[in-house]
Structures are given as C-alpha cells and as structure tokens.
Amino acid sequence: MSELFLSVLNMSFTASYVILCVMFLRLLLKKAPKFISYALWAVVAFRLIIPFSFESMFSLLPRNMNTVPISHEIIYQQSPKIDSGIEAMDFLANQSLPKPDVAASVNLLQIYIEIGAYIWVWGIIALLIYSLVSVLKLKRQLKNAELIDMNIFEARNLKTPFVLGIIKPKIYLPAGLDDSERKYILLHEQTHIKRKDYIIKILAFLILAIHWFNPFVWIAFRLMSKDMELSCDERVLKEMDLDIKKPYANSLLSLATERHILNGSPLAFGEGNVKDRIKNVLNYKKPTFWLIAVALVVAIAAGIGLLANPVTQKPVENNLLSQLLKNKTQYVGDNSKVGGIIFSLKFPDNVDYDSFELYTDSEPYGVNVNLKTDTETKNIYSVEANQQQFQTNALIMFSLIGNVENINFTLDDGASPHSIQYTREWANKRCGKDVRDFAKSEEELGKLINGTYGIAKNEDIKELIEENISVIMSSPDISSNPQDYINAHREVYENILKYGEEALEYLLSQFEEGNDEGLRGYIMMRLCKELLGPRNNVTDDSLSPREWYNSLSIRQERKLPNYEYDGNDPIEKLVYNTEIEMNSDPKGEGFVVVAPKIFGSYEEKNLLKVFATTYSARYRLFEDTLSEESGSIVPVAITYRKNDSGNYVLEKYEQARDGAGFAPSIKEFCTMPVSGKEIKGLANQILEHYSDYKDIRILMHDNLAKHLKKNGLTSAKLIKSYGDEFEFSVL
DSSP states (O other), X not given: OHHXXXXXXXXXXXXXXXXXXXXXXXXXXXXXXXXXXXXXXXXXXXXXXXXXXXXXXXXXXXXXXXSOOSOTTGGGOSSOOOOOSOHHHHHHHHHHSOOOOTTOSBOHHHHHHHHHHHHHHHHHHHHHHHHHHHHHHHHHHTTTOEEEETTEEEETTOSSOEEEOSSSOEEEEETTOOHHHHHHHHHHHHHHHHTTHHHHXXXXXXXXXXXXXXXXXXXXXXXXXXXXXXXXXXXXXXXXXXXGHHHHHHHHHHHHTSOOSOSSOSSEEEOOOHHHHHHHHHTOOOOOHHHHHHHHHHXXXXXXXXXXXXXXXXXXXXXXXXXXXHTOBSOTTOHHHHHHHXXXXXXXXXXXXXXXXXXXXXXXXXXXXXXXXXXOOOSGGGSHHHHHHHHHHHHHHHHHBTTOOEEEEEEEOSSSEEEEEEEHHHHHHHHTSOGGGGGSSHHHHHHHHHTOSOOOOSSOHHHHHHHHHHHHHTSOTTOOOHHHHHHHTHHHHHHHHTTHHHHHHHHHHHHXXXXXXXXXXXXXXXXXXXXXXXXXXXXXXXXXXXXXXHHOOOOOEEOOOOOOOOOSOHHHHHHHHHHHHHHSOTTOOSEEEEEEEEEEEEEETTEEEEEEEEEEEEEEEETTEEEEEEEEEEEEEXXXXXXXXXXXXXXXXXXXXXXXXXXXXXXXXXXXXTTOOBOTTHHHHHHHHHTXXXXXXXXXXXXXXXXXXXXXXXXXXXXXXTSOEXXXXXX
C-alpha cells in the first residue's frame, strides 16, 4: 500500500503544478466561451489518475521537473530526499525528512509513509461514506416527489433544482415555479444530462476523494464545478434567443437566496455559484469566430503541453557519469575498468590518450597514462588551463579506483617527455575530504567533473583563512550573537573547515599569540571546536574563547587495529575480511568494525558468490572518547574465485546503488555467479530485512564491545557520526 500511496503523492504533486497553470489559463480566456475552460480540467484529471504520459519538447512542465519527485525506493535510501527539480520546494521538503541513522532498527521514513498510507485510505473511505449517506438521506426526503413528465419530478420540500441518478438521471424541481422559470431551469438541467455532466461530476468527486489531502485538488473541483455551470448556461443562451438573458437571470435570482439542499455529493448536484452565473448570463455576448478560434488554439496547445512530460535529456555529463561509475573499482589491477575510466577522460586540445601502465607489484600502487600529440606541444603542464584539466582527471581517477596512490600523466611531444604526478594525499587535501566520497553518487561525481567541489586554490592558506574570517565578521553588524554571523556566511565558514588540520594549526597559533579578541575569538573558537571534534576535552559551552583555550588539552588518539573475526565459519570469515578491507581508511585513520547479515552463498564451478547486508563503521579513539567517523548499512554481493591453491580470492564486489536504483540494483545482482540465473526470492528477502535490521545493529554493538575489551578498554563515551553522544559500556 505504501507504493500505491507514493504513486498518488507523485501524481498529486505534478497535478498541482498543472492546476496552477489551468487557473492562469482561465484568467487568460476570461472572455472566451466557458466550455473551453471547462474542457481544460480534463488535463488535470489525467494528471491525477494516470501516472505516466508521453514526452514532448513542447511540454509546459519545467524542464528540470521530475514527474516522479518521490522515489518508491525512498524508504530504503540512507539519505532520503525528494527530487522534484524545483530547488526551493525540494530544500524545504528534504529539511523535514528524518535524518538517516544507520544504527536504527527501522527506517523512520518507512513508518511515516506506512502511517500516511493508512490515513489516506481512511480519508477516502470517510468521504465516500459521507457522500453515500447524503444521497440516501436525500432519497428519503424525495419519496413524496410528484412525477410531472418523463424524468421530471417536483417536490414541495425543495428550494433548488438538481439532477440525481447515474443510469437514469432524474430532474427534481422545487414546487411553485412559474412557467417561464420552469422552462429555463429545465433546459439548463436537460443540457447537463445531454452533456453527461452528472457522470463527469461523479468521476471528479472520486478523483477528489483519492487526492483529498491536496488543497489544490479541492480548489480545482470547485472551479471545475463553476465552469460546468457557466458553460451550461451559455449553451442554453446559445440555443435560444439572446433576449431571454434577463428572464433567465431572474429565474436564477429567484433561487439565489435559498440554500442548497445537498453539499458535497457527486450523485446529486444543485445549481451553485448563482451570483457568478447571473453576472455571466447578463454579460454574455455571442463570441466571434476569431475569438473562439484563438481560444481553442491556445487551450489545445496548452492542454497538450500540460499533458506531455518534458523530454528526458540526459546531458553528456550524465552519460559520462554513468560510464565512469560503471567502471568504479576497488583495485588498481583491474585492467578493463581502469582502462574504461581512462577512455572516458577529457584531455586538452591536440592531446590524445595512447596507452596506460599499472604498477601493482608493491605499494604504493600507481597508474601511468601515456599521451600523444600530432602537433608540437611545449611545456603543456605549465599552462594553467591544462593544469586544471589534468588535475580534474587525476581526481576522477582517485575517486573511482579504490587503492591507487599515485597517478602519473606522461606526454612525449617528439622533443622531450613531459610528466606530472599526483598523489592521493594531494587529492584528499584538494577536496577537503576523502576523494573517494565523490564516487558514491552521480551527483557528487558530477561536482568533481564540473569543478564545483570546493577545491582550494594555491593561495596561501593563512591569507585565505584571514580573508574568510573578515567576511564572516562583516555582517550582520547589528547582532551580538556570533552564530548569526556564521549563519549569514555559512559557505565561507565551511570553506575554512575544508583546510582541516592546516586550518586548526593556524587558528590555535592565533590563540597562542593572543589574537582572539571579541567576535573574532568566538568565530575562531567555533571553528576549532568543529575541527577538533572528539579531541576537544572542554565540555563547558559557557566559557569565553580565552577561557576555552586555556582549558584545552587536546585528546590524543589511541591507535587500534581493525576488528578481527574469531569464529570458525569459513564463509563468514571471507565476508568479514573483505568488508574490513573495503571500509578501511587508505590513510590508516581509525579502525573498522563490521557486522554482516549473510543471506546465503552460492557456488558454480570455481566461483563463489555471497550475499549479505553489512553494517560497517569506522571509529577513532581519543583517550576515553570513541568517535564514529562514518557508518553505513549496505546490501552487497561478493564474488570470489577459487585459485589453484584452493583459496578464495576476491573477484567482484557489488553494492546496492543509492536512490531510485537501490531496489533494482539488488535484483540485478541476486544471480548465480556463472550462469547469471536469477535466485528466486533472494532480493525480496534482502529488502525485507533492510526495513528492520535490528539484528546487525545488535551484532555491531557486540562486535565493538568485544573489540574494545580485547584492546583493554572497559567503557567509553561514544560520539555517533551524526553528532549524538552516549555512554558505551564494554562489560
């Protein structure tokens, strides 16, 4: 039911935009015949009940608008988000989504969606029951109605005419109408029946019941009903002499002071909006041919534009991103994937790829990319524009090749070879974080390729920090709260944090020199606290910057090895060893603990494939404070090859993709290792477990406690990766 509810939410979101467009078109077509405005609501109905449409370059939906803003896999995403393409709306919606907690046994968003789905169903039931009860009550009131002709009835307890019924609709009139009033009202009601408006009203109400939670749909239902009545009045005036405008308006006026007998029922609808109808009747003029023609052209063009989805145009960069991520590998020795990455790189004009060499005999592992040129190229590496291109290429390779430490580009122009080398340490500093984090999604990798990843330039770091602090202190000058200054310049503040230890060293030196007066001191203290993290031993937030610095005694890190599996199961041992290796920090920072849930292992010929969901976390220990640096819970498929010695070596490592590709990617890798045959029911088993992984949360706690006890620690204050703190007992 959750998936159905998400489908309805997506249709409702897209339809809301279409409703706003139709409301604007109604104003634009104010002088046009009302049947045109009435017909436009069919486009809204289509968007509210049909979850798909054709694509067209003439679509009026925003080009960046996603017609499926809420992914059906959102409950499985580690970082759930809504992607409508409308940035402001996405930002507000995503801010309200629950933050991911890898240690939680159940995804909160899944609970909210499930509860929302039940509330949605009960809302539909309530509206339908209300409507049915209203009709039954009305029928009881009409049991004494008198048949006066064909399907026309007259009742003394009625104050307004209406149509009731589906298969054989009946017209009910108030008693006491004079002949002229009856004539006009009957003609109006019969026009409703000829146009099948009573069927349209029922369908519209059912759609409203499905989307009852959307206020735009209620507005659309009301405006559609109004356009139905106005267009019906115009049809009557068109079929009869225009001289009837005044008597027709008088017949409406005679009913204007009476209340409707029934509100909200689709099976019986009276004549509402009397004031607007009278004004429309009195102002009605037979439209000219050209007015109708222009209005029809506008309405048809707009209708097609609102029916159509924008053409899915994946930019070249996205195709490149997909190709690059397809070749992501943990091992520099993977010739085909490393080659696929290099083939996708862009090089400066007149420079082409020639060949590559892999250095895997001993650490540090490296890649050399040989380039060629048809023209005389001198000092190509000294040109800033070209430098930037090669730097970007190096960063892309570092982000996608798990254990490469050195990347070298060599160009022989026929005169003398030019060469430049990049290291992973350089890449991490340039990005302000582990460069491999950019290969976790197309969005992050796209930032890397497009140069929007916040890489620092080559200016002196001290000068940059001082410039950024000056910017932060510049406004708002009326506030006395340091946090207001930081909030006003959040991006500049984050830029300082990107310099990591170099920034911390400089800021602490400023405290040492006494340059911590006033606002500057408070900003420096906030920066130092964030950069120090769990190394900060001062917990009193009421201290001034100078008092904080005088109390500071930086906690020293205690190095612990990675967790070691001590069981006897050979499959578990393989998985533990692989996950530890995959999640270890390349710089050796911290230690890794993993907790896998193994769903099964399948062997064909010399290949073994193991399926698991692994909770992995990397910790650092600062005296008695344990800091969770990163954590994730991800379904994986690990393929091993049995070598000549009978040992299993890693052949392939597959992780579930993030976002909309989560569930499909699991179904893709739940296959036999050689034949590729689908393993029935395995994907559903993994997905079902992912919605409640309490077992591996408990296992992670036990493994961490066991590891700390083994290394002589009995208790610690644990700081989670999302900032929460609590006491962690080993015993």
